[in-house]
Amino acid sequence: MRKRATAKQVAEAAGVSKWTVIRAFTPGASITEESKRKVLETAASLNYTPNLLARSLATNATHQVAVFVDDFANPQKLPFLETLTERLQAAGLVVMLININNHFDHVHALLHADQRQVDAIVLFGTAFRDETLTDHQLGRGMPPMFVLARDSQIDGVPAVVCDAELALKDIVDHLHERGYRRPGFMTGATVLSTALRRRQHFVEFWGKKGVHDVAVLSAEKYSAQAGAEAVRRYLNTTNATDRVDVLMCENDILAIGAIDEMRGKYGLRVPEDMAIVGFDNYELGGSSAYGLTTYEQPRHEMVEVIVGMITGRVDAETVTLPGKLVMRSST
Amino acid sequence: MRKRATAKQVAEAAGVSKWTVIRAFTPGASITEESKRKVLETAASLNYTPNLLARSLATNATHQVAVFVDDFANPQKLPFLETLTERLQAAGLVVMLININNHFDHVHALLHADQRQVDAIVLFGTAFRDETLTDHQLGRGMPPMFVLARDSQIDGVPAVVCDAELALKDIVDHLHERGYRRPGFMTGATVLSTALRRRQHFVEFWGKKGVHDVAVLSAEKYSAQAGAEAVRRYLNTTNATDRVDVLMCENDILAIGAIDEMRGKYGLRVPEDMAIVGFDNYELGGSSAYGLTTYEQPRHEMVEVIVGMITGRVDAETVTLPGKLVMRSST
DNA sequence: CACCTGTTTGCACCCGGTAGCAAGCAATTT
DNA sequence: AAATTGCTTGCTACCGGGTGCAAACAGGTG
Numbered sequence: 001m002r003k004r005a006t007a008k009q010v011a012e013a014a015g016v017s018k019w020t021v022i023r024a025f026t027p028g029a030s031i032t033e034e035s036k037r038k039v040l041e042t043a044a045s046l047n048y049t050p051n052l053l054a055r056s057l058a059t060n061a062t063h064q065v066a067v068f069v070d071d072f073a074n075p076q077k078l079p080f081l082e083t084l085t086e087r088l089q090a091a092g093l094v095v096m097l098i099n100i101n102n103h104f105d106h107v108h109a110l111l112h113a114d115q116r117q118v119d120a121i122v123l124f125g126t127a128f129r130d131e132t133l134t135d136h137q138l139g140r141g142m143p144p145m146f147v148l149a150r151d152s153q154i155d156g157v158p159a160v161v162c163d164a165e166l167a168l169k170d171i172v173d174h175l176h177e178r179g180y181r182r183p184g185f186m187t188g189a190t191v192l193s194t195a196l197r198r199r200q201h202f203v204e205f206w207g208k209k210g211v212h213d214v215a216v217l218s219a220e221k222y223s224a225q226a227g228a229e230a231v232r233r234y235l236n237t238t239n240a241t242d243r244v245d246v247l248m249c250e251n252d253i254l255a256i257g258a259i260d261e262m263r264g265k266y267g268l269r270v271p272e273d274m275a276i277v278g279f280d281n282y283e284l285g286g287s288s289a290y291g292l293t294t295y296e297q298p299r300h301e302m303v304e305v306i307v308g309m310i311t312g313r314v315d316a317e318t319v320t321l322p323g324k325l326v327m328r329s330s331t
Numbered sequence: 332m333r334k335r336a337t338a339k340q341v342a343e344a345a346g347v348s349k350w351t352v353i354r355a356f357t358p359g360a361s362i363t364e365e366s367k368r369k370v371l372e373t374a375a376s377l378n379y380t381p382n383l384l385a386r387s388l389a390t391n392a393t394h395q396v397a398v399f400v401d402d403f404a405n406p407q408k409l410p411f412l413e414t415l416t417e418r419l420q421a422a423g424l425v426v427m428l429i430n431i432n433n434h435f436d437h438v439h440a441l442l443h444a445d446q447r448q449v450d451a452i453v454l455f456g457t458a459f460r461d462e463t464l465t466d467h468q469l470g471r472g473m474p475p476m477f478v479l480a481r482d483s484q485i486d487g488v489p490a491v492v493c494d495a496e497l498a499l500k501d502i503v504d505h506l507h508e509r510g511y512r513r514p515g516f517m518t519g520a521t522v523l524s525t526a527l528r529r530r531q532h533f534v535e536f537w538g539k540k541g542v543h544d545v546a547v548l549s550a551e552k553y554s555a556q557a558g559a560e561a562v563r564r565y566l567n568t569t570n571a572t573d574r575v576d577v578l579m580c581e582n583d584i585l586a587i588g589a590i591d592e593m594r595g596k597y598g599l600r601v602p603e604d605m606a607i608v609g610f611d612n613y614e615l616g617g618s619s620a621y622g623l624t625t626y627e628q629p630r631h632e633m634v635e636v637i638v639g640m641i642t643g644r645v646d647a648e649t650v651t652l653p654g655k656l657v658m659r660s661s662t
Numbered sequence: 663c664a665c666c667t668g669t670t671t672g673c674a675c676c677c678g679g680t681a682g683c684a685a686g687c688a689a690t691t692t
Numbered sequence: 693a694a695a696t697t698g699c700t701t702g703c704t705a706c707c708g709g710g711t712g713c714a715a716a717c718a719g720g721t722g
Binding site: 049062064099104114 | 335382384398408409410421427429434442443446587590591594618
């Protein structure tokens with residue numbers, strides 16, 4: 001069992017009371033330069049460092065933020081996690097990464113995070129329904145919660161999202177301008193409101209252009225594999241003449257899977273035979289093999305806002321931020 | 332400020348002492364069914380839950396594991412993080428994800444993790460040198476440290492790695508069998524011992540096949556971009572007849588960047604003009620656009636072992652596990 | 663030198679649990 | 693009926709710090 005020095009031990013060694021030691025480590029506390037120096041010296045020699053656990057208990061603030069993630073298949077999570085940890089750390093907060101899965105569901109995670117006294121909970125792209133809270137009377141006394149990169153369906157829980165309406169408007173404008181008139185949409189999940197919203201807006205903006213027929217392809221989950229399967233089903237059941245001329249996929253992973261399948265198994269060209277659009281601007285989509293036209297979420301701004309909410313600098317109200325269209329060779 | 336019920340409050344409400352309340356929440360504690368039921372009922376009505384912070388302080392065990400990551404550019408991190416969080420959570424441990432970067436270096440992170448009293452520190456693929464510990468006298472009293480997916484250069488700090496020797500042997504055997512005789516190697520970092528080792532073994536096993544000339548290409552970091560640049564420099568400075576017939580890239584990301592560049596800018600075919608091998612079996616490398624031959628690290632086994640070390644089930648000694656060669660169309 | 667003022671310092675008590683001992687109590691034994 | 697045994701329960705002490713108040717101390721003034 002390891003032993004660390006405590007404030008009391010430092011106090012004895014320095015010939016002061018433990019409170020003086022604590023003051024030496026409390027910025028702005030009332031203490032003379034002289035005794036502060038003395039304390040810091042003996043503290044250094046004893047290798048003393050304040051115990052943040054004890055401090056958290058006493059101050060009722062852990063400076064820990066639980067981040068719930070339930071979909072590690074989406075590579076987009078990684079850059080977001082990087083930015084999120086970096087900005088939170090810069091604000092003096094540390095991330096507790098919680099993997100929501102079959103063995104550790106939302107309710108477990110919520111209870112656990114609460115018991116650990118985290119300062120806030122970030123639902124990062126997790127599917128979290130209102131009932132989870134109401135069913136378990138978890139609402140009261142929970143740490144403040146925030147939803148990142150997905151709509152919040154929960155009353156009083158703000159979200160930070162990319163503006164889907166603007167995004168889809170930009171995309172549809174771009175496609176229309178390029179001359180496409182027979183659009184299709186590939187969904188990855190049929191239950192998520194964020195997914196539904198993208199599709200809704202896609203259909204809506206095509207409607208405004210006078211195009212009222214939008215084909216819908218369903219992938220089973222967000223993976224290249226699933227995207228490939230979805231497009232295969234579509235191509236197998238649709239005559240070449242009836243096919244869409246542009247397919248918007250709900251994210252880049254689906255799009256990449258779709259492109260591979262089209263080229264590899266069907267010898268189709270992108271964009272000549274069918275144009276493809278993705279979403280998220282995942283690094284590999286930008287490689288020359290795919291040249292995927294996509295839409296980039298304003299990651300840094302989103303993270304900045306959510307960190308602001310957590311630290312209280314920003315009002316905790318749902319924020320919608322504009323992203324930007326990334327045009328490449330696939331359209 | 333949120334208020335949670337405490338054991339004392341539950342005790343008063345239930346008409347017992349706070350220790351009886353605690354016992355009701357301590358598995359195997361000495362308490363009658365009767366009073367346990369009574370306590371649990373009033374606890375539920377008051378929405379009481381033990382405060383893990385206080386418990387950690389008293390028991391000197393936080394059940395938190397700090398995981399240091401300094402390279403979020405490598406997509407391989409994500410599946411590893413998924414597996415790691417899942418297995419640790421299954422063992423009752425929770426992950427504190429720490430982003431090591433310019434603003435928050437190893438020393439900061441180490442001190443911070445120590446102050447938070449974490450039970451263990453996992454250096455996940457981070458470049459961490461011996462001196463960091465010795466320079467700062469951090470050795471004494473630190474939580475136990477483990478290195479995941481990279482060699483440990485630190486005395487007394489065990490690592491869990493994929494067997495590089497076996498991997499490179501399998502790869503070279505495979506390439507030799509396929510008839511390649513002019514090999515090249517692309518490194519992503521020249522300072523990491525893991526990187527050096529792969530290259531060394533690559534050269535060594537070719538040597539055993541009687542091939543003593545291995546070209547070396549250096550990418551500046553691990554990104555598709557850097558891989559593309561490295562291969563561009565090579566192609567621009569090497570006559571077509573002098574070129575390698577197979578290029579092994581230190582990981583799949585470099586390989587994918589290299590393939591894109593070769594095909595896009597130079598019209599070269601893979602594997603006819605130059606075969607390519609990667610490392611890590613990253614999902615997209617398996618798409619039909621790349622068909623990248625690669626080597627897969629035994630992720631689940633590695634995580635299982637490191638979790639075993641952390642929980643003390645497994646002896647804390649460096650473990651080397653065999654991965655497996657994934658043959659595809661790029662060779 | 664006494665007096666006043668403002669800063670340091672020490673202290674009792676608190677944060678919410680855990681450990682281990684000793685008293686309380688019922689059932690069993692002699 | 694008294695003694696023994698074993699389970700419950702309450703209590704003191706403790707984990708390592710933080711808060712607010714009061715005592716101690718300095719420095720400047722009359």
